[in-house]
Amino acid sequence: MTKTAMAMTTTQARVAASLRRRYAAEMRFRAYGILAICIGLAFVAFLFTSIISKGYTSFQQTYIALDIDYSAELIDPEGTRAAQTLQAADYEAVIKASLKEQFPEVEGRASLRHLYGMISNAGEQLLRDRVVAKPSLIGTHERVWLLADDHVDTFFKGQIDRKLPESDRPISDEEIVWVDQWKAQHRAELRFNTAFFTTGDSREPEQAGVAGALAGSALTLLVTLLLSFPIGVAAAIYLEEFAPRNVWTDIIEVNINNLAAVPSIVFGLLGLAMFIQFFGMPRSAPLVGGLVLSLMTLPTIIIAGRASLKAVPPSIREAALGMGASRVQMVAHHVLPLALPGMLTGTIIGMARALGESAPLLMIGMVAFIVDVPHSLSDPSTVLPVQIYLWARSPERAFVERTSGAIMVLLGFLLVMNAVAVILRNRFERRWS
Amino acid sequence: MTIEQHQHVTNVARDVVFNESDHSRPGEQVDTKTVGQVTVEAPVITARHVNVHYSEKHAIKDVSIDVARNSVIAFIGPSGCGKSTFLRCINRMNDTIPNAKVSGSIQLDGIDIYDRSQDIVQLRARVGMVFQKPNPFPKSIYENVAYGPRIHGLAGNRADLDEIVQTSLRKAGLWEEVKDRLDNPGTGLSGGQQQRLCIARAIAVDPEVILMDEPCSALDPIATAKVEDLIDELRENYAIVIVTHSMQQAARVSQRTAYFHLGDLIEVGPTEQIFTNPRHKLTEDYITGRFG
Ligand SMILES: Nc1ncnc2c1ncn2[C@@H]1O[C@H](COP(=O)(O)OP(=O)(O)OP(=O)(O)O)[C@@H](O)[C@H]1O
Ligand SMILES: [Mg+2]
Numbered sequence: 244m245t246k247t248a249m250a251m252t253t254t255q256a257r258v259a260a261s262l263r264r265r266y267a268a269e270m271r272f273r274a275y276g277i278l279a280i281c282i283g284l285a286f287v288a289f290l291f292t293s294i295i296s297k298g299y300t301s302f303q304q305t306y307i308a309l310d311i312d313y314s315a316e317l318i319d320p321e322g323t324r325a326a327q328t329l330q331a332a333d334y335e336a337v338i339k340a341s342l343k344e345q346f347p348e349v350e351g352r353a354s355l356r357h358l359y360g361m362i363s364n365a366g367e368q369l370l371r372d373r374v375v376a377k378p379s380l381i382g383t384h385e386r387v388w389l390l391a392d393d394h395v396d397t398f399f400k401g402q403i404d405r406k407l408p409e410s411d412r413p414i415s416d417e418e419i420v421w422v423d424q425w426k427a428q429h430r431a432e433l434r435f436n437t438a439f440f441t442t443g444d445s446r447e448p449e450q451a452g453v454a455g456a457l458a459g460s461a462l463t464l465l466v467t468l469l470l471s472f473p474i475g476v477a478a479a480i481y482l483e484e485f486a487p488r489n490v491w492t493d494i495i496e497v498n499i500n501n502l503a504a505v506p507s508i509v510f511g512l513l514g515l516a517m518f519i520q521f522f523g524m525p526r527s528a529p530l531v532g533g534l535v536l537s538l539m540t541l542p543t544i545i546i547a548g549r550a551s552l553k554a555v556p557p558s559i560r561e562a563a564l565g566m567g568a569s570r571v572q573m574v575a576h577h578v579l580p581l582a583l584p585g586m587l588t589g590t591i592i593g594m595a596r597a598l599g600e601s602a603p604l605l606m607i608g609m610v611a612f613i614v615d616v617p618h619s620l621s622d623p624s625t626v627l628p629v630q631i632y633l634w635a636r637s638p639e640r641a642f643v644e645r646t647s648g649a650i651m652v653l654l655g656f657l658l659v660m661n662a663v664a665v666i667l668r669n670r671f672e673r674r675w676s
Numbered sequence: 677m678t679i680e681q682h683q684h685v686t687n688v689a690r691d692v693v694f695n696e697s698d699h700s701r702p703g704e705q706v707d708t709k710t711v712g713q714v715t716v717e718a719p720v721i722t723a724r725h726v727n728v729h730y731s732e733k734h735a736i737k738d739v740s741i742d743v744a745r746n747s748v749i750a751f752i753g754p755s756g757c758g759k760s761t762f763l764r765c766i767n768r769m770n771d772t773i774p775n776a777k778v779s780g781s782i783q784l785d786g787i788d789i790y791d792r793s794q795d796i797v798q799l800r801a802r803v804g805m806v807f808q809k810p811n812p813f814p815k816s817i818y819e820n821v822a823y824g825p826r827i828h829g830l831a832g833n834r835a836d837l838d839e840i841v842q843t844s845l846r847k848a849g850l851w852e853e854v855k856d857r858l859d860n861p862g863t864g865l866s867g868g869q870q871q872r873l874c875i876a877r878a879i880a881v882d883p884e885v886i887l888m889d890e891p892c893s894a895l896d897p898i899a900t901a902k903v904e905d906l907i908d909e910l911r912e913n914y915a916i917v918i919v920t921h922s923m924q925q926a927a928r929v930s931q932r933t934a935y936f937h938l939g940d941l942i943e944v945g946p947t948e949q950i951f952t953n954p955r956h957k958l959t960e961d962y963i964t965g966r967f968g
């Protein structure tokens with residue numbers, strides 16, 4: 244064996260030995276990675292199962308069928324059929340009468356109060372609307388499905404153990420008997436809870452919905468997006484492409500980076516002092532909420548925007564300038580289209596954070612109890628995370644499932660928002676490459 | 677350097693030149709250390725006493741040279757000697773580098789391009805550039821070529837634009853290869869095709885001068901030969917300045933050759949003479965491969 248050949252074999256042996264070590268390191272690294280991903284997935288799965296298992300029941304609600312006697316005596320004793328009379332009539336009495344008719348054996352103040360409490364007081368409004376819309380109903384009988392009260396609903400969904408002693412559960416023995424009776428007669432059933440998506444908050448859990456908070460969140464985010472996206476993108480472009488590099492731009496850069504790290508509640512205080520106290524804007528309004536969240540989102544968008552502008556290869560800029568494009572043309576025709584997907588990603592991150600934000604909005608009064616669904620930017624409203632917080636604090640058992648239900652709605656909102664952004668981004672990427 | 681200072685330097689430099697003789701006359705005496713013939717008759721570009729600094733680094737040292745019409749001049753020299761830097765002075769691409777400072781005078785058709793009244797957009801429409809690395813826009817082949825005419829408003833309507841795109845691609849020798857897929861992205865072409873696309877893009881605005889910075893460094897011999905043929909054809913209409921590391925290429929395509937060394941312009945002359953009979957020792961060393 245020649246000298247070089249020997250050297251070769253020892254080198255190869257060394258390489259072989261080191262190879263084994265390198266592969267082992269690589270395997271270990273991969274195992275760690277897979278482990279980390281599994282742990283992350285497990286947490287996500289745990290979170291989702293816990294929320295969904297608790298919350299899916301909020302999408303259903305117990306309804307009771309009652310034979311309603313639209314008695315002329317109770318609704319319109321004088322027979323005028325005047326709209327005012329129909330509006331003002333005592334429909335609670337109508338419901339009570341039909342309950343009494345169904346359970347004639349119920350006696351005593353306490354039992355009657357229990358019986359009347361089985362039906363949600365939303366029923367009155369339903370009957371009023373029906374009669375006002377169609378006065379000819381007066382004097383007739385009709386089977387109407389009415390919303391059950393929240394404790395009946397909770398029991399009917401099996402969330403209350405009937406073996407508990409009576410004093411430990413929110414539903415009494417006689418009420419359980421009535422519910423069982425209704426069930427046997429097919430007069431009680433779970434229906435899809437449309438009201439959850441169409442009504443605002445309520446003191447009565449069975450009538451409380453997320454529509455108010457959903458609309459509030461949507462309006463607030465609309466303001467945030469309309470303000471922070473154009474301003475953020477413009478600021479990023481100016482700082483990255485046009486601004487001279489000097490002390491001032493350095494100071495601005497440091498400040499923007501710091502702003503991104505400021506606790507959000509500070510922005511709430513700023514919004515309170517500036518928008519509400521100084522400029523006199525309305526409290527609890529999506530407009531102010533959006534302004535505050537824009538302040539918070541702007542740094543994120545600017546930083547992401549600058550990063551994606553930086554990532555555009557300089558050769559593209561040179562090509563454009565070399566063709567005689569002006570700086571603005573270079574940015575508008577070549578750099579921005581390439582940077583836009585990255586900017587959209589940054590915007591989505593900022594918007595997702597804004598959607599989940601509650602602390603700064605508490606400061607500007609978006610935590611008030613608001614029943615009406617907001618229709619304009621200055622209507623008082625609340626937002627989903629604050630609504631979740633409010634319900635989570637409520638003592639009624641029925642609010643627990645609504646809390647989880649609202650979280651599901653929030654996650655759904657987030658998913659839709661992300662999906663829209665991804666679609667937009669893909670469209671841009673396809674158009675420009 | 678402020679604009680005032682720059683103007684001052686420019687004027688001083690111009691005075692020096694004008695005081696000696698009219699630069700458009702052949703045999704003009706230019707105050708320079710460069711060996712050979714820096715001046716030509718009726719030049720399209722006249723550079724006098726150009727200095728470039730990158731912060732402290734003195735990258736171009738008092739370079740004076742003429743570029744003739746309808747001919748090719750090759751810039752050669754070891755890596756880092758300032759060929760690209762000087763090339764980029766001619767269409768003011770160095771303006772985009774924040775710490776680059778250019779002084780001296782460069783005239784295009786007798787007008788100082790560093791003058792305050794010179795519009796930089798117009799200058800770059802007259803002096804096109806092809807870069808070392810093919811850099812087509814991430815858009816369709818058609819859009820790549822149409823971009824220049826479009827921003828400069830050279831085409832009145834779509835038919836005119838189609839015409840310009842087709843002639844440019846033909847001149848660049850790319851038309852036959854891409855005529856059926858003008859809507860495909862320019863970035864999807866091969867390296868050599870991309871470089872010819874960049875040449876088509878540059879000639880679409882009908883410039884007077886085309887600057888090429890090592891246009892064939894990423895190309896195979898076949899694509900290189902195509903680009904060289906193309907340069908030879910383009911010479912009929914344009915003045916071409918080409919930077920190259922290939923001595924053979926310089927010998928094949930250029931009529932004049934300039935040798936740069938550490939920021940100095942050492943020697944300029946007819947290509948023939950530079951390669952067969954260099955007058956300066958440094959040029960000879962480089963040509964014969966004795967230099968790094
Ligand atoms: N943007 C810059 N900032 C600072 N120094 C630079 C810059 N660009 C070039 N230089 C320096 O200027 C000198 C000339 O560079 P230039 O790019 O002109 O060389 P070149 O002759 O084109 O070399 P090559 O053949 O390798 O392309 C080099 O020393 C380089 O380091
Ligand atoms: Mg170079």
